Amino acid sequence: MKILTDNAKTELVSLVETTYGEAILTMQRGKEEKELVIAHTGLSEVVYESSVDYYLDNLGWTQEQFDDYWENGGEDKEIDNYVDGTVDYYDDWSAWEEIA
Known part of the structure; x- marks a missing residue:
């Protein structure tokens, strides 16, 4: 009996923000590439x-503490974490198949 395993890893190919405000994430798993809109605004x-x-x-935190964090590198850090978390979520085969 042959056991099939999925050793493919989901990787980030690109992240593009359109002039309309959409953020489109392109990911690749094996040879397959898929796009996912992760923000519309x-x-x-x-x-x-x-x-x-x-x-x-x-x-x-207070709003003031958060604003200070956000304005001093927090925005980039949180966006990176959000994108990384999305890619990690789709590293599972069943989740990958959910993308149209």
Whole structure:
């Protein structure tokens, strides 16, 4: 009996933000490439909303603390984490198959 294994790794190919505010993530798994729209109104806005909720609600930061963090490198860090997390999510074969 032959056991099939999926050793393919999902990798980020590109991230493009259109003039309309869409952020389109292109990922590759093996030889297959797929695109996924991860933001319709700008990636920064989407990531800001989830980040501010996390830091204020879960970590107890003030809005002023968060604004300082966001303006001093936090925005780039949070966007990188968001993109990395999305790619990691689609590193599973069943999740990969969900992308149209």
